[in-house]
Structure formats: C-alpha cells, structure tokens
Amino acid sequence: MESEYDQKDIVVIDNGTDTIKVGISGEDYPRLIYDNKCGSHSVQNDNDNPNNKPQLLFGQDLKKVIKEKKLNVQLSNPIKDGKIDNVESMKEFWQYILEDGLQISELQQVNLLIIDQVKNTKEYKSKLAEVFFDYLKVQSVLFMNSATLSLFSTGLVSGLSIELGHAVNTVVPIYQGFPIMHALEFSHISGAEITQCLENDLKTYEISLDKFSEEEKQWIIKDIKETMCYIAGDYEMQINSEDNFTEEERSYELPDEQVIHITPKIRYHSSEALFSPAVLNKSGFSLPQMIVNSIQRCDKELRQELVSNMVLGGGTSMFQGLISRLQDDICQIYPGGAMRSEFNFVADFQRKYSAWIGGSMLGSLKTFQSLAINKQEYEENPEGKMSLIHKRTF
Ligand SMILES: Nc1ncnc2c1ncn2[C@@H]1O[C@H](COP(=O)(O)OP(=O)(O)OP(=O)(O)O)[C@@H](O)[C@H]1O
Ligand SMILES: [Mg+2]
Structure with a gap:
C-alpha cells in the first residue's frame, strides 16, 4: 500500500466486465486490479449464520480457495456486458x-x-446510488462514463472516444466533456x-489444452491473445496465401x-473479428464502419475535430x-474520400487503463467536489433523488 487513505482522497473504481480497476485519484495507475469474479459457497451449521446464507469470496481470498481446492465454490460474474448484473454480490464486492x-x-x-x-441509463445509476x-x-x-474519461486521460475534452474493452466496444464523439449520445455506436x-474465437482456432489446429483446468485454460488462451495476436495489415491477402511468413510463427511455453507453435494465421484470425464480424459468423x-457512422452523425463543423482526435482506449485497443x-x-470508406494522414489516432501506451487514468485525473481536480453527489443532499430530498441523479451523472 503506497499511503493511507486520506479524507481528501477520491477512490476511483472502474467497473469492467473483465477486471475492476481500483485506486486513489492523482496516482498514475490503479493500485488493485480484481477479476470480475465472485465465488459462492454454502456454509452450514454455523451459529453466526442461522439462515445458511452462502458466503461470498472475492479477489485474493477467492484465488486462494480455488488454488487449494478445499471448498466447493460456485463462480459467477457480478458484472455482465458492462453492467452490474448481480447487485447483491456487487455490493459485498465493493465493500x-x-x-x-x-x-x-x-x-x-x-x-x-x-x-x-x-x-x-440514469435509472441504473440511481440503483447504484442506493447501494x-x-x-x-x-x-x-x-458517476462518470468511461468514454469521456478515456478521452480525458490524454488531456483532451473533445474528440472521438473509441473504447475497446472485454464485453463492449463503444465509439462516441465527446464535445467539451459531454458524450453526443445520438452518435453512439456500440x-x-x-x-x-476474440478470446472465444481464438479458443476455437486452437482446437481447429489441434492444439489441445484439455490437460489444464478450465480456469487455467482460459488464462492461457487470454495470455496467447494478449502476447501473440495482432491485426493483419491485409487480411484477405494473408489468409489466402500459404503460411510462408515463418518468421512470424511464435513458440508459446505452457x-x-x-x-x-502459434502460426501466423492463428495470430491474426480471431482479432480480425473487429474488422469483419463474419469471422465469428x-x-x-x-x-472502421462504426467510427465513420459515428462521425457522420455529427455536425459538419465538428467532424474535422473528431477525425484529428480519435482516442483509443481499453485493453482490446492494445x-x-x-x-x-x-x-x-x-480511408477507403470515408464519404467523399480523405487522405490517410487526416485520420489521427491518439494511442497512449497506458491506454489499457485509460478510463481509470482519466478518472484519477478528474478526481484530483477541485471540480470533483462540485460535481459529486454527497450523502447529505441525497438524503435531504428523497423525492428529488432521481432528479439529482439526472442532473449530476455524466
Ligand atoms: N495486450 C493486449 N492485446 C489484446 N487484448 C488485450 C491486451 N491486454 C488486454 N487485452 C484484452 O482487453 C480486455 C480487457 O479490457 P478492459 O480492461 O478495457 O475491459 P473491461 O473494462 O474489463 O470490460 P468492459 O469495458 O468491456 O466492461 C480483455 O479481453 C483482455 O484480454
Ligand atoms: Mg471498461
């Protein structure tokens, strides 16, 4: 732990479908990264637990139990598709x-x-506010949306936010800190x-990981994806040629x-799904089409600013x-044609955590206090809770 929690500190939590990133505002990186996993196991004949409520395990405690295989735990993901799916588990997780x-x-x-x-939605955020x-x-x-914060992490307040995560990809123009929702593409x-597709590809090429537990197997496939897969420069040409780029074959140690041996075709096939959903049937x-659609839905005057400031964020943008x-x-599909060099991407090397980093930066500004909803104002006006959430969630 770098320092004790100070009352002036802001705790920044990015609730992702793959991982939950946690830390203190003003710091460069999240201090803690949790898998979006909850383990539940039944506790019987416990005097402190007369209703036999299942015990929930998270983080290191969960990893330890899985490793030691002492308890029979049922695993679940409290966050699904970027949304809290199980509020009961998630409130214990946050605690x-x-x-x-x-x-x-x-x-x-x-x-x-x-x-x-x-x-x-705001209704969804109001349920979280209750928790x-x-x-x-x-x-x-x-409450702050990750698209705006991703952009903010690069010092910009206007531009096109392209966030590629685990369950959701979003493309949304941001103007002066506010998302232009009618131009959102997701x-x-x-x-x-992509991980699932890679798993199928490995099977097709008769690379079996069956000797490993399901947990280990998923970790290995994800690791192969993150360390070896890439986007083909010219997919059609490469996939139709023989695998003669021997220098691109990689060895992976289990x-x-x-x-x-991970062949070039395995390395660029699954990630092609970003460019052609047909790869996944x-x-x-x-x-690229989502990006063009989003830009085209904005006023002409704004388009040049968006094209010059396209900010990539999230793990899948790596x-x-x-x-x-x-x-x-x-360049090929942009209406009216345009030069390749006109499309300027901002891709910070830390973009895997871009939303959290943007949150850390926002939290260290004085404006945080004026934007945040505090307990007193939330409780003082029970009828106005919803309007408070409407006005003050971003
Ligand atoms: N170097 C890398 N190359 C490719 N993919 C990567 C890399 N590093 C991480 N990823 C992938 O990025 C995804 C996680 O990204 P991120 O943390 O942005 O998602 P999340 O915030 O948990 O989920 P979401 O925003 O969709 O709810 C995982 O699928 C992970 O395998
Ligand atoms: Mg995310």
Whole structure:
C-alpha cells in the first residue's frame, strides 16, 4: 500500500466486465486490479449464520480457495456486458474492495468516483446510488462514463472516444466533456468474443489444452491473445496465401513447459473479428464502419475535430497493427474520400487503463467536489433523488 487513505482522497473504481480497476485519484495507475469474479459457497451449521446464507469470496481470498481446492465454490460474474448484473454480490464486492483492498475502516469518509459504460441509463445509476449511500454509507459519489474519461486521460475534452474493452466496444464523439449520445455506436464483438474465437482456432489446429483446468485454460488462451495476436495489415491477402511468413510463427511455453507453435494465421484470425464480424459468423458493423457512422452523425463543423482526435482506449485497443489498419480501412470508406494522414489516432501506451487514468485525473481536480453527489443532499430530498441523479451523472 503506497499511503493511507486520506479524507481528501477520491477512490476511483472502474467497473469492467473483465477486471475492476481500483485506486486513489492523482496516482498514475490503479493500485488493485480484481477479476470480475465472485465465488459462492454454502456454509452450514454455523451459529453466526442461522439462515445458511452462502458466503461470498472475492479477489485474493477467492484465488486462494480455488488454488487449494478445499471448498466447493460456485463462480459467477457480478458484472455482465458492462453492467452490474448481480447487485447483491456487487455490493459485498465493493465493500471488500474498500475495506480489505484499500484498508479503509471508516466508509463514511469515502468519496467515490464510479466509472461505468456510457450507455448505462440514469435509472441504473440511481440503483447504484442506493447501494453506495444506503448500504455502504459513503460520503459522496460521482458517476462518470468511461468514454469521456478515456478521452480525458490524454488531456483532451473533445474528440472521438473509441473504447475497446472485454464485453463492449463503444465509439462516441465527446464535445467539451459531454458524450453526443445520438452518435453512439456500440458492439459486443470485443475482447471476450476474440478470446472465444481464438479458443476455437486452437482446437481447429489441434492444439489441445484439455490437460489444464478450465480456469487455467482460459488464462492461457487470454495470455496467447494478449502476447501473440495482432491485426493483419491485409487480411484477405494473408489468409489466402500459404503460411510462408515463418518468421512470424511464435513458440508459446505452457505452464507445464510444453512448447506449442502459434502460426501466423492463428495470430491474426480471431482479432480480425473487429474488422469483419463474419469471422465469428456474426453480423454487424466493422469497427472502421462504426467510427465513420459515428462521425457522420455529427455536425459538419465538428467532424474535422473528431477525425484529428480519435482516442483509443481499453485493453482490446492494445493489438499491434490496429492503428495502421484502421487508417487504411477508414480511408477507403470515408464519404467523399480523405487522405490517410487526416485520420489521427491518439494511442497512449497506458491506454489499457485509460478510463481509470482519466478518472484519477478528474478526481484530483477541485471540480470533483462540485460535481459529486454527497450523502447529505441525497438524503435531504428523497423525492428529488432521481432528479439529482439526472442532473449530476455524466
Ligand atoms: N495486450 C493486449 N492485446 C489484446 N487484448 C488485450 C491486451 N491486454 C488486454 N487485452 C484484452 O482487453 C480486455 C480487457 O479490457 P478492459 O480492461 O478495457 O475491459 P473491461 O473494462 O474489463 O470490460 P468492459 O469495458 O468491456 O466492461 C480483455 O479481453 C483482455 O484480454
Ligand atoms: Mg471498461
């Protein structure tokens, strides 16, 4: 732990479908990164638990139990598609994050910045507000969308935010800090789908991981994706040629020291789903088309600013070759034609955590206090809670 929690600090939590990123405003990176996983196991004949309520486990505690295989735990994901799916589990998870992870004993002193998907509704946020104020009893909460914060992490307040995460990809223009919602494009062909496709590809090429547990297997496939997969420069040409780019074949060492060979086709096939959903036998717009659609739905005067400030964020934006291919493909489909060099992408090396970093920056500004909803004003006017959420969630 770098420092103790100070009342003036803001706790920044980015609730992702793959991981939950947690830390303190003003710091460069999240201090803690939790898998979006909850383990539940039944406790019987416990005097302290007369209703036999299942015990929930998170973070390191959960990892330990899985590793030791002592308890029979049922795993679930409290966040699905960028939304809290199980509020009961998630409220205990947040409590665990604050008390156990950040070692904060007085939750009444906590100021929170909660980051979630841009398309989550105000009604949804008002349900979360109840959890934070009525259950956790924190001092203040600011709800902020990850698209704006991703852009903000690069120092921009206007531009096109392109967030490629685990369950959701969003493309949305931001003007002076506010998302232009009628120009929002989103797709579920994101990190999770690419991992699933890679798993199928490995099977097709008879690379078996069956000797590993399901948990280990998923970790390995994700690791292969993150360390070896890339976006093809010219997919059609490459996929139709023989695998003669021998220099691009990579060896991957499995945890039991067996070495497997990952051919170029395996390395660029699954990630192509971003450019062609047909790779997954799905329909929908490609990422370049989503970008063009989003820009075209804005006023002409704004388009040049968007094209010059296209900010990439989220883990799935880390694939090598992504920017160059986006420039090529967008150039080809942009109405009226445009030069490749006109499409300027901002891709910070820390973009895997871009939304959290933007939140950390916002939390360290004085404006946080004027934007956040505090417990007192939330409680003083029960009828006005919804209008408070409407006015003060972003
Ligand atoms: N170097 C990398 N190359 C490719 N993909 C990566 C890389 N690093 C992480 N990812 C993928 O990015 C995804 C996680 O991204 P991110 O943390 O932005 O998602 P999230 O915030 O948890 O989910 P969401 O925003 O969709 O709810 C995972 O699918 C992960 O495998
Ligand atoms: Mg995210």
